[in-house]
Structure formats: C-alpha cells, structure tokens
Amino acid sequence: MIEKDIVCEAGLEHNFLEEIYSLPGGAEIKKCIQCGTCTGSCPTSYVMDYGPRKIFSLIRAGFRDEVLNSNTIWFCSSCYTCTVRCPKEIKITDVMYALKRLAIKEGRTKGRKTAVLSQTFVSMVNKYGRNHETELMVRYILKAEFFNALKFVTQGWNLLSNGRLPFKPHRIKHINEIRKILKKVDELGEI
C-alpha cells in the first residue's frame, strides 16, 4: 500500500509530453504556471476528475493513463472560457480536443457517452454531409443509452409536438466530394 502512493518516475511516460507538444499550439502548455484560472473559470470543472490545470500538470509529469482515461476531457463543453482567460494564452480548449482525439484513437471511450455521440455524429456527417438530428438521437440512444431510452422519449415528444423534429435526413448533393476529401485526409494522415 505504501509503495502505491509513491509514483516512481520510471513508471511515467515522458514521451507523452512530446506527443502533446507536437500538436498545433501544444507546446504552449510548457508555459503553464499552474495558476488555476482555467479550473476556477471552467463551468464543468467541479465534476471533472481533474480540472484543466491539473490535466496540464499530469501531462507534464507524464501521467498518460490518468489523463486519457479521465472524464475531464469528455466534460469539456468547448465554451472557451479558460482559453480566453488563461494568463499565458494557452489554447486550453484545443488541447482538450486533442486529448479527446487521442483517447478515441486509443479506444479509451468505454462509458464515455460524449465520445459515442461524437463518433456517431461523424459517421452521420460522412454519410449525409449534414447532421440529421433525429437519426443521430436514435442511433446514439441505441449505442450508449439503451437503458435510458425512456428519458429521451419525453424530450423527443416535446420537440415533435412543437414541429421541431424532422424525419427525413438531408443529404447534400455532392456527398462524393466529402468522401473524396475524407479519403485524401486519411492518406495525408491526421496532424
């Protein structure tokens, strides 16, 4: 038990830093002074495993698993409050996105409903060129919230009764363009 509390440097992944630094704007996190403005401003930090400040501390120390498995990245609503307030002008929201992508790439999405929704959304856009909110909702429910399906019914009904839920997806004309772009991007490799 006692050993468990002491983190041995050898067990940490210092390459993780390099990974993050190589992202656009990522090198900026070297300059974080751990002031906590981000966490103190973040609307959702109170439910996060670690606030954005601590995430940066963990990244810098090489706590790869802790960061990528944390709920933090999925609780970020992309409100950009932290980004515009950080005294070191670190693009925190972008780093959160980068961490999301990394977590998805590594399949660390178990129980992460936001990840499921995002992926569903992407396949929807790839399919139609646009998001079809009704189908998105149905597919997402089937994947992530099967047991909670009921709670969506009220919401869906609410929208439906107000004439706000379309049934037909809208497919763009040149969906092949999207497909081509997608193929090319895969070829080029993500940044």
Next chain:
Amino acid sequence: MDSEERIGVYICHCGTNIASKVDIAEIVEFAKGMKGVIVAKDYKFMCSDPGQGLIEKDIKEYNLNRIVVASCSPLMHEKTFRKVCERSGLNPYLFTMANIREQCSWVHIDENAATEKAKALVAAAIRRSAFLEPLERREVSINPTTLVVGGGIAGIQASLDLAEAGKKVVLVEREPSIGGHMAKFDKTFPTLDCAACILTPKMVQVGQHPNIELFTYSEVEDVSGYVGNFKVKIRKKARYVDENLCNGCGMCMEKCPGTRVPRKGNVHERLSLGPTSAIYLPSMQAVPAVPVIDRNSCIYFQKGKCRICEKVCERDAINFDMEDEFHEFEVGNIIIAAGFQTFDPSVVIRYRYGLLPNVLTAMDFEIMNCASGSTGGKILKSDGTEPKSVGIIHCVGSRDKRYHEYCSRVCCMYALKFAHLIKEKTNAEVYNFYIDLRCFGKGYEEFYDRLLGEDVRFVRGKVGEITDLAIHPGEQGKLIIRVEDTLIGAVRRVPVDMVILATGLEAPEGLAELAKKCNVSVGKDGFIIERHPKLGPVATATDGVFIAGACQSPKDIPDTVAQASAASSAVLSMIMRGKIEIESATAEIDEERCSGCRICNDLCPYMAISFEEEKGVSVINEALCKGCGTCVAACPSNAITAKHFTNEQIFSEIEGLLQ
C-alpha cells in the same frame, strides 16, 4: 598625407603566448617589406614599460607618424598604446592594433596557418594605418543645475540629495502637490511605519529648500541640447490661485459650493484624501499648501457665476484670469522620476470592478485606510458598515499576457500589508488569493511569517471570477469569489463582503512622450530602458539623462530611494568632473554630397541627425553622435563619413587581409 606616412610596426611575443605559435621573425621581415614601414621590431612584452619606451624612442628617432602594434586584443591594450602615442606627441587616433593573440595564436593549432593569418592581420593593420587621420579630443562642460521630473519619493530624494550638496535643482511635478503615491499611504510594508511621518518632513524640506525651484501642476514641454547643456521648457498650468499670495488658510475650500466630479468607477471612488470642493488641495499635507481650482467642477467656470472663493480670500490670491506660463532653464543633467500608475481593472470584466460595489482597487483601499481620508481611516463597505470578510486578489493585470506580462513586484507585499491592517482595524476574515508569494526583500519573509500567525487565510489560485449570484446558503448578499484552490485541487466559492484587487503597476500616462522629449526610449512594457540592466540601472542610453524609481520598473520604496540616491550621485559625479569627454570617432556629413534624401534622419538611434531646411541637407550633431556608423552605411550618396572607420580605412583593411 598618404605619401608621407612613416609607419612603425611592433610585434609582441607575449612571452610564449604568441611566439610559440607564430613565427615572429617572419612577420617582422614581412612587415619591413610593406609600403611606408620605416621600422619593424619585435619585443617580448610590448605593453611593459621597456616595450612602451621602445615605441616612444622610435617615434622621436624616426619621426614616425603611424604606429602599429601586433599583440593582444585592442579591448585589452588599445588605450595603453594610444597613451604612448599621446605622450610622444602623436595623435592617439594614428595608432592601430592587430590582434594576433586572442584571435590567432590562442585559437589555432597549426603554426603555419597561424603565421599566415598573423601576417594578414598585420598587413591589414599597416594598410589601414596609412589612411588614419588625427581626431580631436572633444570635451563639453557640464551645467551644474539638474532637472528632476516627477515629485514622488524618487524625485524628492534625488532633489534633496543634490540640493544638500549645494547644487541647484528644478523639480517639475504635474500634480498640484508633490508626494506621489507614497503620500496616499497610511502605513508602509514591511515595517509598517507611518508613511506621512517619514514623507511629510521631506516634502516640506523640498518646498523650502533654497536650492530647489519647485514647479507643481507643471509639465515638461520641450527638451533640447545634449549632455551638460540641455535647454528645457516648462509649462506651468494655471491653478487660478497665486502661489505667492496664498497662505493656505483654507477659507476658500470651506466656503466653495462646488463639488469635485468624482473619478470614474464605483461608489468607493468617491473616496478622497483632500477636500471635495471645486477648489481643493490634493491632501492636507500638500506641498505647496496652495489650493487649485478644478475647472470641470467649478461653478464659475462651468456656469459663469459664483466667485465665492474670490470674495472670501483675504489675501486676494484667487485669479480667474490666470493662464499657463512657460519657463525656460538650462540644465546639465536630467533625472526622470515619473513613477507609475496602477492598472485599471475595469477591463477585466470577470472581476466586475465598477459594476459591483465593494470591489475596490488597491489605491481605493489605501485612500480609505488613510487616517486623513474621507472615512477617517475606517474600513467600510459602500453601505457604511464594516466588512466581515475581505478577499484580496493578487496579480490583477500583472503576470498576464493579456495585460502586463511582468510581475509588479510590490503587490504581494502590499496585499500582505492590507491583510494586516484589516485584521488590525476590523474583525474580518481575510483571504489572500495568490499565484506565488513574492516576498524577497529584507524583512519581507518575516512579515509573511507574521501574517500567517495572524490567521490570514491564503488560497493558492488565481481567481476565476467574482459574482453576486448566490447559489448556496450563506452566499446571499455577498460577493462570491470562484477560484480553484490549486493546493487542494478543488474549486471553491468563497463568499466575502469586500474584494480588493491587487492591481499591478504600469508606466504612467505620458511617460513615452516624456521619454521621447528626453531622447530615451521605453521598452515593450512601457517603462524607460536603462543603459544596462545590471551595470547601468540608473543611466540611460543618452548621456546626461538618468532615471530613478518606478518609471524604470515596478519597485517598492526602499529600492526607489536607493535608485534615486544612485541617480543623484551619478549626476553629482558628472557635475564634479565639470567637463565630459565625448566620442571623437563620430560621423560627419559632407554637405556637398548629401542629396537631402533624409534616409539617414530616422536611422540614428540617438537622434543625432537633423535636417537643415534652408540648405536642404542633413547635419549630424556631433555631441549626440556615438559613432555607430549605421547612417554611414545607409547613405545612398556616400555623403557620410564615419571618422576612424572611413570607407577607405576599411577597404584598405580588407585589401590587407586578402593581399
């Protein structure tokens, strides 16, 4: 002169330092073969007394008019050998040095290569020396009067130092009274001594000193000239009260029906040190104790009727027709002591300064806390009651790339001072929200230690925002500070009654303009740039212009006073010398060749070049030129010559190197 050059060349062994790598004999032979060389000799230590004597003797004996020494770096011994020439009646600028030690024998392994390079360096020096011309030594005398701009503690200290040494001072302060920020404080960290008790006597002394001519409510209009001989023009703004007649009785202020328009901001901005009438004194300790009429608040100036002050003044000191006056002085040196201003936090909307009452700036708090201020030194909320809890937020506007990147250096300490004063005067709980506590001065850490013992709470975290939206019980009617306590790792909502923003220090309004007038520059941060960050912190790039206090960078009172005394002693040392030698190797413009394109005008970092409209040519003020040569290289008409670094001299040096 070229045809008559008689060059003496001396090659130094420097013990074995040079001789072990460079074939000295070969070089001597080589030098002898060069045009114009009359003698070429070598010696073990050229810089030794016998070595120097050798040159002196040869100059006389062979009637030499150029000397070349090949030895160490000119940075080491150029001065030594120039003196040798001078002693023998030869202009020191006719001496040339070839660096065959630092940049040759010491850095190369191969002896042949080193000898070849040494030859080239000697050849270059000999060739160059043929084109040298004697330069005059130039001296200017120093006017013993000094201009001090800014009458805060820095300006006061510097002025008194100079005045006590018997030198005349012209002190210009733009506010109606001297004293600066310090005059608004009650207590000062870390010793908590009473600011008024230590400052007021000095202010009075300045006001009465026979060697100090004090201009308050005045500004520097124009500065011209150069070290030792500046001309300054001062604008004395109309205060509508005659300083010579007024005896400071205060009748006018008592009877004045006008009220001074409060500064912008929230309710607490009405806080004031002096009377709030339209005719007012900035504080009761003001020096001079002569009131000023604020035109914007005066009923007469705004509506054309009143003049009560005029009626009640027994000394007939009020003069509504007063106009700005101009005064001109000649001074030898200038000390800029324009201090700072505090950051305006209303741009950091999330702290809601000016929107929520009871969010105060540090200066608001100082004024409120000052015994002679409008609350009589009581710490009160806007509703007149005492706060039960106070939050002090550090680093507002400082250490933030969006505002000022630098640390303001004094706010940690004054925040601790505030915490202590609040504890002393009220029963309030005090929180300090900080990122790092920077308490590095003498007695500062001890002060922090004392505060820890006084149960002041410290939360490490930069505050996210301040809100009045109560969500939890106990938050109603409070200001809620939302912050991550980074040491605990939790976001906290701390309800308090009053928030004090530890606003940072920034360059005061108008500093850049003032600097420009004095021909010095301000940095990216807005403060004046010193000559050298370590070794010239009170001088500037312009000779005769010095800086003291917070206008150089944020600093506390001890540092300010130290720098002020350093600046005054630098000035005194100039005055005592009486004269100052200025650069001889300056640039010169040939009027005949100058096409008047003005390209050079803006290039000079010392603003030494101006344009003569009548002649249509540019001219260089040699007193300002430092001989950098930037303009020379830029002139498309080849009209500018850099003395001692002329094109011919450098060309011949190049030829020598590659011959």
Next chain:
Amino acid sequence: MTFEPRIVGFLCNWCTYTGADLAGTARIKYAPNLRAVRVMCSGRIDPTFVIKTFLEGADGVLIGGCHPGDCHYQEGNYKALRRYKLLKKILPDYGIEPERLRLEWVAASEGDRFAKIVDEFTEEIRALGPLSFGESIAESMSLDIDPHKELEGREEEK
C-alpha cells in the same frame, strides 16, 4: 592540397568581437580561415564592404552582431539584418552564391559559439569551393560597383 577558404568576418566591437576574444582567452580552437575586421556596430557594415571583400578574393563573408535587443547602439543590428537580407538578394546578380554570406548573432559571452560558427562556416565554404566569377562577369565588373544603387529605395522596405 585541399582548398583553404579565405573568409573575412565583420564583427561588431561589443558582442561578436568580444565573443571572439573570449574564445581566445578560453583557448577554444577553431579553423584559421576567418580574419576579422572590427567595426563599432554591425549597423556600420556597408553593403559595399561585402562586395568589395568578395572582389578582393574572399570566398566567404561573415557578419557578426549582437543578439536582437542587445545592440550596444540600440538597434544597429536590425539595420544590419535588413541589409543582409537585401544583400542575399543581390549577390546572385554579381555571380556570387548567397550562401557565401552569413549573418550570426554572437554575444560577448558566446566564445564557444563563435568558434563553432567559424568551423561550420569554413566547412560550408570549403564544400562550395573557391569563389570564381565567370570570366565575362569579372571583366565587366569594375571596382566602382555601387550596391547602394541596387539597394536604393529598398532600404525603406522592411
């Protein structure tokens, strides 16, 4: 015999020249190919100096100044940088490879860096081979070349 390039360095008095001296005091060894001309400020370095140096037979030219922000004369080094960039553009007109000219900021404390730069630059020039103007160019070019004419008006460009 291997080709030994001849390189001239124009070094500013306050930073690079002092840095070169420091390399000496610290006895750091480097290639003997560079010979220095001391100027007060890199801002004094006239484009004609550079051209002249090449015409006199140098194979490379190094300009050394203070790091940006450290210039003894405030901003002479920025002026040098501007001229350097323009020179790089016009050198090919004279048949000179722009790589033969190099500008470096060397502080007074960077003796080791100075030595490293000289070694590197020497090797680079060695690789380029001796500077040879094509016959015709050399003939058509007399010594009253005036790069100022080339640079005229361009000074104002940033």
Next chain:
Amino acid sequence: MKYTYYPGCSVKATANLYQDSIDAVAPLLGLELEELEDWNCCGATAYMSVKELMSFAISSRNLALAEPLHRDLVTPCSACYTVLKKTNTYLAAYPELRQKVGKALEVAGLSYSGNVKVRHLFNVVIDDVGIEKISSMVQRNLEGLRVACYYGCQIARPETDLDHPDNPKSMEALVIALGATASYFPMKTHCCGASLMGTEEELALRLCKNLLLNAERNNADVIVTVCPLCQMNLDVYQGKVNKLFGTNFHIPVIYFTQLIGAAMGLPFKKLGLHKVAMKIKGEPKRILNG
C-alpha cells in the same frame, strides 16, 4: 445588402423556429440571404473531437464553395460561426494545416485561399443594419417586457466581433431600442452546457439552472438568445431542470430575430413563437402578440 447564408444543420431541423423568424424578418431589414448551394455540416464540436484535419477540411469545403461568390458568409448559429471562423484563423496561422487542407480540397476539385469573411447573423444585424434603423421600424411597443440578454459562449469566444468579449452590450441596446427592458444579467456569456446536454445531461442541466436562476432573480420575462443550441438547452430542457432541482422556472427562451419580428408587428406564428417549448403566455404573450 446581399450575403451568402449558411444556416447550419440545427436551424434546418430542431431550430426551425429560428429559420421561420429569419425568413420573416430578414427581408424587412433589407438583408438578402442567399443560401450557400450544397453546404455541408461545419463539423461542430463533435467532429473536432474525433478527427482534426478532417474537421478543418469539411469546414473548409463550405468556405471554398462560398469564396467565388465574394460575399460575407453569414450564419445564425453560434457553433457554426465559431467553427468556420476558427477554420479561417487556423488556416492562416498554421501553414502546414493550410497545405494539407488544400490537398484534401483539391481532390474534390475545390480550393480555398482564405478570403471569406465569416459573420454571425447577430453581428450583421447590429453592425450592418444598425440599431437606429431597427428602432425606426418598430410597430409594436414591447414596453414592459423584461428581457435577459443571453449571448452564450461561442459568439463571444475564442474570438469575437461583439463590442466586448466579456461584457457585450449590443443586445441590450437592441432590446432597449425595441422598447423592452434589459434585465441585469451578468451571466450573459456563461456556458449552457452546449452539446453536453445530449450526453452528460445532469451536468448541463446544472449549468442551465444557474443561468435560469440568474434570469429569474433579475425578474426576466424571457431570455433572448442568438444560438440554436442555447435555445434548445434553456428552453426545451427547462422542464427537466425544474424536475431535477425542484425549481419552478417558466422563462420562455426566444431568438433575437423573433423579438425583432414581434416589435415589427409580425404575427406570432409566422415568427415560430408558438414553437417555443416554455409556452409564452400571460403578459409577455400579450406584449409579443400585440
């Protein structure tokens, strides 16, 4: 004034009431909004979470389509606005990204050189039409209606064309010009939870609760918004907020275009005001319905 119009997916679906009011109001304001032919989804926050380059690429496709038209690209959705604008900024700032996106567009026969200005419909109304002109068109006095002006996140951050990123005041000015009262509402740029409502509902509901509480404390009758996502969260989910927190909010959330339309005397239904989930009733209804 002619613009290229990019509605975004939500406006075409769950936020069709927004579109209703835009259709009704734009012509009166002199705004000609020509819908971008064959536009695709901007990628929103979700795409960025999965694939970065692709999300920049598909967002750029819209910009590429709009570029030959030489008009500002206007969107009423704050999320689309942020994404499209950010694409512009990043393409300009990161050459490597620009190059890769260029290659991806090329295979679809497209190219983009960075010359499309992305704007939010709200900014167009404020800056191009102008509050003065709008106030001169008021037919129905909204006096007595207390409005909380809610800007939300993405119109204000990370970059903004508003008058101030933290404390914008243009919507308040608009509301006053329309004759209504602007309530004190300091949380005007705080987050409503955005797309987290779909996945981390409780979290988002809490954020909405605080916003609604702030509006209620300051006696707002309605909240006015400029973003489909904000409207959805605060309005459609308001019932859920009440259930979860035992509150009793009833604050209809409407679009700024609906408010303008009402002031111009347009019929309630034409503006889609009947589709608001928290039914507009009582005094507010009387004021808005005339």
